[in-house]
Amino acid sequence: MQQSKYLKWFAFAATIGMLLILLGGALVTKTDSGMGCGRNWPGCNGQLIPDKITTEVLIEFSHRLVTGAVGILILILSVWSWRALGHVRETKFLAFLAMFFLILQALIGAAQVKWGQGDFILALHFGISLISFTSVLLLTLLIFEVDRKFDTHKLRIGKTLKWNTIGVALYSYVVVYTGALVRHTDSSLICSDWPLCRNDQFTLPTNMYEWVQMGHRSAAALIFLWIAGIAWHAFKHYKDQKVLYYGWIIAFIIVTLQATTGMLVVLTKLNLFIALLHSLLISLLFGLLCYMILLLSRSRSKMTK
Template sequence: MGTFSISRNRYQKIARISLILLAFIIVTGAAVRLSGSGLGCSDWPTCENDQFVAEIDDVHAMVEFVNRVITGFVALAVMIAVLGSLFRKPKRKDLILLSIGLVVGVIVQIIVGALVVREHLPPSLVIAHFLISMVLVWNAVELDYRSGLTLEETKRSSKGKLQKLSGLLVLCCSFVLVTGTIVTGSGPHSGSESQETKNALEVTANTADISVAGFEVERLPFDVPDVARIHGVSMIIFLSLMLAVLYKIRKSQPSSLPQAQNLLVAIIVQATIGYLQYFSGVPALLVGFHVAGATLIWILALRLHLSIILPKDGNHSVVLSSSAK
């Protein structure tokens, strides 16, 4: 009787499911905040002091509870990823370490999530919660991409001008994410707005007129227009750098061109949504699309960078010749 093992292709499917769930829970977490359900469950890990499941007729509590249930599925997926890396044939140390990183990250997220509820949604903790999610997505993208490579391919890392430029692109993307969280932490949709604030958001069309005085929870002490301009400038820099990367890819590594074009389109759409939400009074639906877009762009930027520094066999010879230029 043979020992249990997991093939390379099957393990990559496991890694891909983990990535999808980690990205999905970012969007559902945003839905909790945008629906004002951040304090729908006043306790953790139970919803209320003596009640684990939320009341079916309490919309805010149920939204928060469903998000917690999804967290459970994410935790299960990353545990399977760890077990899968141990039974994968051939076994790879880099995949084991990356899968363990997912488990550690999810545990940290659960702890931070509990603190977010217990401290009544302080923006610093909410921002940390989101950024840790993005680090987890980074980890999952690495696991997903590397699981599709052979061990020999992972050791043939390419270094050159394009590789450095793509690394700078990822760094710039992370800065855009950070500035975006500051805008979010300074403005409306704190996760538990008062009814007066919600009514004001429905009638105002000018983001600059929004006051944080009616919020039930703390907000960052920045003017939304000021931090939004900083975020907008960072996005323009990111887009400019993306155009430079695209030009370099066309010349030296055309195999990565489809991924670069997808990222460029996503950036343009994301920027359009960003300006629309700002000048229309930040409606919750557009903010939700913006969060989903940010997650997608982060994934695409990371995958583009990995395709450049760790090309697969069919593209390796092209990269070697371009790196020498």
């Protein structure tokens, strides 16, 4: 029992750490601090610890330190949870994913520093970090035994909810990628109005940057409508299964806030706090959608709706 208590606190700390890595990476991108340490990795500007600290150096070097420290936490959590909860079928898979994608995102970050990468490759960086964060989040939920609280082993999920859950979860990664592409191609303010690129006229995008920006807005609009429809379906048919009922209501709230902050990012000309909040919300939404996927595997009987 005491070991379980310590494992819960450790898992919680690791989850917060992964969230800091995500937001730290977004901060590096949004402040153009990626080259704060020059072409040196893992050192910084030819030194193990830089003696000349600028804003860019502070942001980039701090992100590297946090990634390294949290990497150690994730390694310990993976081994610990593997030994303590290896009988739970998802544990080993999630522990492997957390470590694998954390290492992968670190290597992509290092490659960008050493040799540079194209915008379309760099856009994968946030998505890969997101998978690692989500793996740790789901591992933490298993450790806290959320499933026992909501009795998820007795869920009844119909085909409509099942296929929409799978579809919107996969599609959410497309939304994540297009959002990262907006940042890495410097397309954030190419359209100064919202929801159209130019509110005084409806025209097709005229260049690649406008296509990237409006493509992301279209993708975000679709996921908002999709989740709204799923939430309404859950509201009508799943009131007796609280984890599904409240899960989709929360998903709708998050996607609404996500759309709102996306609008405000444009209207406030890239306010840093709002931009980071935008990244936080999509991270939480993706994690929640992946949890709903996990619940699908625990459905023992099927509903007709």
